[in-house]
Amino acid sequence: MAESTILIKDAKLVFTGETKSVLIKDEIIAEIDDVISEENVDKVIDAKGMILSPGFVNTHTHLSMSLFRGLADDYDLDSWLNDYIWPIEANLNENYCYIGALLAAVELIKSGTTTFSDMYFYMEDVARAIDEAGIRGVLSYGMIDFADAEKRENEFRENISLYENCNGMSDGKIKVFFGPHSPYTASKELLERVRQEANKYNTGIHIHVGETQKEVDDLVESTGMRPFEYLESLGLLGPDVVAAHAVWLSDNEIDIIKKYDVKISHNPCSNMKLASGISPVAKLLENGICVSLGTDGASSNNNLDLLEEMKFASLLQKVDTLNPLVLPACEVLKMATINGAKALGLEDEIGSIEVGKKADLILLDTNSVNMTPDSSDLCSNVVYSANGSNVDTTICNGKILMENKKLTTLDEEEIYKKARIAIKELKEMN
Numbered sequence: 001m002a003e004s005t006i007l008i009k010d011a012k013l014v015f016t017g018e019t020k021s022v023l024i025k026d027e028i029i030a031e032i033d034d035v036i037s038e039e040n041v042d043k044v045i046d047a048k049g050m051i052l053s054p055g056f057v058n059t060h061t062h063l064s065m066s067l068f069r070g071l072a073d074d075y076d077l078d079s080w081l082n083d084y085i086w087p088i089e090a091n092l093n094e095n096y097c098y099i100g101a102l103l104a105a106v107e108l109i110k111s112g113t114t115t116f117s118d119m120y121f122y123m124e125d126v127a128r129a130i131d132e133a134g135i136r137g138v139l140s141y142g143m144i145d146f147a148d149a150e151k152r153e154n155e156f157r158e159n160i161s162l163y164e165n166c167n168g169m170s171d172g173k174i175k176v177f178f179g180p181h182s183p184y185t186a187s188k189e190l191l192e193r194v195r196q197e198a199n200k201y202n203t204g205i206h207i208h209v210g211e212t213q214k215e216v217d218d219l220v221e222s223t224g225m226r227p228f229e230y231l232e233s234l235g236l237l238g239p240d241v242v243a244a245h246a247v248w249l250s251d252n253e254i255d256i257i258k259k260y261d262v263k264i265s266h267n268p269c270s271n272m273k274l275a276s277g278i279s280p281v282a283k284l285l286e287n288g289i290c291v292s293l294g295t296d297g298a299s300s301n302n303n304l305d306l307l308e309e310m311k312f313a314s315l316l317q318k319v320d321t322l323n324p325l326v327l328p329a330c331e332v333l334k335m336a337t338i339n340g341a342k343a344l345g346l347e348d349e350i351g352s353i354e355v356g357k358k359a360d361l362i363l364l365d366t367n368s369v370n371m372t373p374d375s376s377d378l379c380s381n382v383v384y385s386a387n388g389s390n391v392d393t394t395i396c397n398g399k400i401l402m403e404n405k406k407l408t409t410l411d412e413e414e415i416y417k418k419a420r421i422a423i424k425e426l427k428e429m430n
């Protein structure tokens, strides 16, 4: 097959502020230089005045829940899940999850996210949607057994067949992890076996941990241990574990996270909206722990925009610690890029603009009121000033998924139509 080449000309690199051109050959960043010849290049993108950033990495999503945007606002986690979300999820099917994932993919591409890590149901249909969209994803099946042995067998069948059918799919852009939902929905037996299966398949684990005070109190009452202590006692923890939320942490749990090099996915908007609490992110970072960013699903957020998540992450820590110096813009941008890549075991492939890495890149337009004037620190423009409407171009694995703010792989109007029908049907069933 003939090589395809894209030249991004004269972009400002977000972390250094230098103006450079970047040559993409097939899926790889082949060259970064002051000037690169246009000869034999298939496509030239004139990026003068635009900011070039690594594509964002969202380490905790439930894509298909985009159908539930605005469905159950202003409840705490317990009531939100038990009274609203789980009842409507009981009526989900392949088609609804496929459409929900397409809807989410539109939002991810438009807001500059090129990689996500998802835990949900009907995941082969999610894989189909994101293969069409062209983004990179780590998929896991949300395993919940409530200590029922028959259910547990089913959950392993689901996650293992997802692995066997989808790991490596979409030119290697899709990977599969195990997805035990949480210490309060997954039994000890399930959690122990997840570690064995993750080792056997040489893959990672995606789990909700320490999200609410109630979760901690209930677990302490039933086991005498806090969530990370309990997971340590079951042998589940390791550097391949991405723990979403990690809001309620004791000092001992922070030591455990550090000891096992567990990766944290911080979800500030969801934690604020569900009134779950504030994760001690500044302290986790001080301890050298890898903290990345996630949005959670669009029902507890209510969007999948990592630009918004970055700003909230920074501001929330500043107000919590009463220290304006914590989580400066560049550090937060690293959380949304290279730390996300590390969390998903993809740091050799994505997360930074380097020769040899996959071309997962975005361009942000600066010719807009909220981006004028440029700060001397471009991370500041991106984290504190930008919003989704500033994302001009999204490239994943060397393929242009959006250019001049127009999607190339997905028909957004058609997807909105189908999503509106899907949620109407689901509400009627409920």
Ligand SMILES: C[C@H]1O[C@@H](n2cnc3c(O)ncnc32)[C@H](O)[C@@H]1O
Binding pocket: 062, 077, 081, 085, 086, 089, 119, 120, 121, 142, 181, 182, 208, 211, 270, 296, 297, 300
């Ligand atoms: C996969 C299951 O996880 C549920 N879910 C979505 N967001 C959260 C959250 O913040 N905490 C716990 N569980 C969550 C989702 O509805 C699926 O049932």
Ligand SMILES: [Zn+2]
Binding pocket: 060, 061, 062, 208, 244, 296, 297
């Ligand atoms: Zn979640």
